[in-house]
Amino acid sequence: MPTADCDGTLECRPVAPERLGDVETVFAGCADAGRCWCAFWRRKRTDFNAGTRDGSNRALFRDLVEAGETPGLVGYRGGAPVAWCGVAPRAEQPRLARSRNLAPVDGLPVWSITCFVTTKAHRRTGLLRPLVAAAARLARSRGAPALEAYPIDAARPLGSGEIYTGVLRPFLDLGFREVARRSPTRPIVRLDLTKENST
Numbered sequence: 001m002p003t004a005d006c007d008g009t010l011e012c013r014p015v016a017p018e019r020l021g022d023v024e025t026v027f028a029g030c031a032d033a034g035r036c037w038c039a040f041w042r043r044k045r046t047d048f049n050a051g052t053r054d055g056s057n058r059a060l061f062r063d064l065v066e067a068g069e070t071p072g073l074v075g076y077r078g079g080a081p082v083a084w085c086g087v088a089p090r091a092e093q094p095r096l097a098r099s100r101n102l103a104p105v106d107g108l109p110v111w112s113i114t115c116f117v118t119t120k121a122h123r124r125t126g127l128l129r130p131l132v133a134a135a136a137r138l139a140r141s142r143g144a145p146a147l148e149a150y151p152i153d154a155a156r157p158l159g160s161g162e163i164y165t166g167v168l169r170p171f172l173d174l175g176f177r178e179v180a181r182r183s184p185t186r187p188i189v190r191l192d193l194t195k196e197n198s199t
Helices: 017-028 031-036 045-054 057-064 095-100 126-140 168-173
Strands: 011-014 074-079 080-089 111-118 146-149 176-180 187-192
Touching: 011 126, 017 031, 017 057, 017 074, 017 080, 017 111, 031 045, 031 111, 045 057, 074 126, 080 126, 111 126, 126 146, 126 168, 168 187
Parallel strands: 111 146
Antiparallel strands: 011 074, 074 080, 080 111, 146 187, 176 187
């Protein structure tokens, strides 16, 4: 599987069965991630809500990974797992299509970045940009023509629980462009992966 030594301090690897324990380590410090397991955009609301209590969201995640799917990347510093980036084909996350604000812009078969999780000691240490760059490389290696993200663009300070999809500025710095905004604070941004120099 490809790896990406993003900035000399963070190594990003696609999740695989042997890395499930590393994902658990990252999620253990975040209650929301430990209930979600990247199932929010994949399951109907009632199934997702039940899964936060009965463990079926976690089981779905493990089943996907053990079946060979790659729902995201694990970020390592000094060999220790410290971050997660959820990235996968948009088509595999049907609740995006049902979202009023995040419904498809067009028919392009894009990949979507849906979340970031960072262990407490490594928050606010500049991991978003290298994770996004690694996600772009992964999506491109799987044939995606473009990569979408759904960051927050708010004028007020945001808590860590509000920015699990990232904030807008780093995406723009990395070459994403805004392609839709159906809500004042939630743009849809997209990176063209057919260009040689895209992230």
